Amino acid sequence: MNIANQNIKSANQDNAGVNLPKMPIYLDYQATTPCDPRVVEAMLPYFTEHFGNPHSRNHKYGWDAEAAVEKARAQIASIIKADEKEIIFTSGATESNNLAIKGVAHFYKDKKNHIITTNTEHKCVLDSCRHLELEGFKITYLPVQQNGLINLDELKAAITPQTMLVSIMAVNNEIGVIQPLAEIGKICREKGVFFHTDAAQAVGKIPLDVDAMKIDMLSISGHKIYGPKGIGALYIRRKPRVRLEALIHGGGQERGFRSGTLPTPLCVGLGEACAIAEKEMGAEADRLKKLQQRFLDGVRAKLDEVYLNGDAEHRIPGNLNLSFAHVEGEGLMMGIKDLCVSSGSACTSASLEPSYVLRALGVEIEMAHTSLRIGIGRFTTEQEVDYAVEHIVQAVQRLREMSPLWEMAQAGIDIKSIQWAEH
Amino acid sequence: MYSDKVVDHYENPRNVGGFAKEEAGIGTGLVGAPACGDVMKLQIKVGADGRIEDAKFKTFGCGSAIASSSLATEWVKGKTLDEAASIKNTEIAQHLALPPVKIHCSVLAEDAIKAAIKDYREKSGAGEKAAE
Numbered sequence: 001m002n003i004a005n006q007n008i009k010s011a012n013q014d015n016a017g018v019n020l021p022k023m024p025i026y027l028d029y030q031a032t033t034p035c036d037p038r039v040v041e042a043m044l045p046y047f048t049e050h051f052g053n054p055h056s057r058n059h060k061y062g063w064d065a066e067a068a069v070e071k072a073r074a075q076i077a078s079i080i081k082a083d084e085k086e087i088i089f090t091s092g093a094t095e096s097n098n099l100a101i102k103g104v105a106h107f108y109k110d111k112k113n114h115i116i117t118t119n120t121e122h123k124c125v126l127d128s129c130r131h132l133e134l135e136g137f138k139i140t141y142l143p144v145q146q147n148g149l150i151n152l153d154e155l156k157a158a159i160t161p162q163t164m165l166v167s168i169m170a171v172n173n174e175i176g177v178i179q180p181l182a183e184i185g186k187i188c189r190e191k192g193v194f195f196h197t198d199a200a201q202a203v204g205k206i207p208l209d210v211d212a213m214k215i216d217m218l219s220i221s222g223h224k225i226y227g228p229k230g231i232g233a234l235y236i237r238r239k240p241r242v243r244l245e246a247l248i249h250g251g252g253q254e255r256g257f258r259s260g261t262l263p264t265p266l267c268v269g270l271g272e273a274c275a276i277a278e279k280e281m282g283a284e285a286d287r288l289k290k291l292q293q294r295f296l297d298g299v300r301a302k303l304d305e306v307y308l309n310g311d312a313e314h315r316i317p318g319n320l321n322l323s324f325a326h327v328e329g330e331g332l333m334m335g336i337k338d339l340c341v342s343s344g345s346a347c348t349s350a351s352l353e354p355s356y357v358l359r360a361l362g363v364e365i366e367m368a369h370t371s372l373r374i375g376i377g378r379f380t381t382e383q384e385v386d387y388a389v390e391h392i393v394q395a396v397q398r399l400r401e402m403s404p405l406w407e408m409a410q411a412g413i414d415i416k417s418i419q420w421a422e423h
Numbered sequence: 424m425y426s427d428k429v430v431d432h433y434e435n436p437r438n439v440g441g442f443a444k445e446e447a448g449i450g451t452g453l454v455g456a457p458a459c460g461d462v463m464k465l466q467i468k469v470g471a472d473g474r475i476e477d478a479k480f481k482t483f484g485c486g487s488a489i490a491s492s493s494l495a496t497e498w499v500k501g502k503t504l505d506e507a508a509s510i511k512n513t514e515i516a517q518h519l520a521l522p523p524v525k526i527h528c529s530v531l532a533e534d535a536i537k538a539a540i541k542d543y544r545e546k547s548g549a550g551e552k553a554a555e
Contacts, residue, residue, distance in 0.1 A: 294526035366457035420456035
């Protein structure tokens, strides 16, 4: 489908010229994405011959770098239908989210003190909010419904005259569900509350329009959209104007919102990544939608009791979050070591707690332990999907034969009727 | 991150399966909890000489949990009940080279052995009384 794909294929042809999937197969596109080779190509000259400081105003090296950075800014603005003056570069979506939330809170703290978010946000949003709570701000963590989406009436009811900001992610990183952004934006605008959205998982995957959706701030990540790691952006609306207190002080770059010399190659990479994504989004979404369906159909044709976590319709095509009843997620991952996926079980993490996102959906704790997140993307092939399905099915079948819970379920015993000794 | 021994037991688990619970000479231990992410069922078959002649397991859990229970079934075979009851989780953890976060898997395996023995003793004790 593109140059990058051809490169990957040719590197993995066996002697007979048959295309083999590259091992291990990467199915974790919500964690990060490989840089598109076209992005790398665009970046390279800015490491060497065009190395100038984009803030140097007195010579050609500076002007060239500045021109490249401004072109990238326009490319980023274009994918969310914003004006380039409304885009500032950051180190990534974590910084963008921190700046948006803390920046607004600190700037408007004398007027208002309440922020609304959801309990399925990325940790960097939740942790920024917790930090603000310690400073005395009031935070409402809206629950989500069983499908992972917020209830708009609950949002409306939560807004008070003290509310300054609503921060709700566009697409969830674990379950891929798409929140009703335009409806949220409309409610916020009517109530005179700023609307920030963490769009790290949404940019380049679903159409975004900051005016139509009445979004006031929007966070972007480079490495989630086939761009480089270490770069992101924040859209900050100019009309009606959103004001922020900066997190990083210094030379006053990025209109004072974010000091520090811009990393020209990374800016160029993010810009190029956005330009490619904008151009290919429609066709790519159709292709991924087919692969997603192929994956789900393939697994369900061979296995019973596979549950999709998160809404089936309001979902990006690159994500499947599946619970395989009676098979523990980490044990399952060990059986599919040629596949790079992630698990909601998090048995290896220090907490031993399963995913807070799945728990927020009301997924039973034992079901949360059985979940896998499968992320497909630009370089995923049909062949890889088929290989993955075959191996997941085999591993689940084998582990279910070994599972006392599966045995009980087959015998019609309700595992909830048993007095388990929690340890 | 997994030791070769854990991988071996995970890929070639010993003694997977089960015995009919109600059969004479069978002791069943069911430990752990689905909400914690691991459940082990370990069964022993005690022969006329009082030694464990066979053992079976089924485990819901991570690779280390599967390996710990697989190893436990290997170790209890041929042992008397008292010998089997003296198997320590630390021995299982050491044999499998379990990292600190996985020690609870070996604890569960020790608990499963003890629970199976307890179940056998209760059943056979009750059976003897009923026969009197």
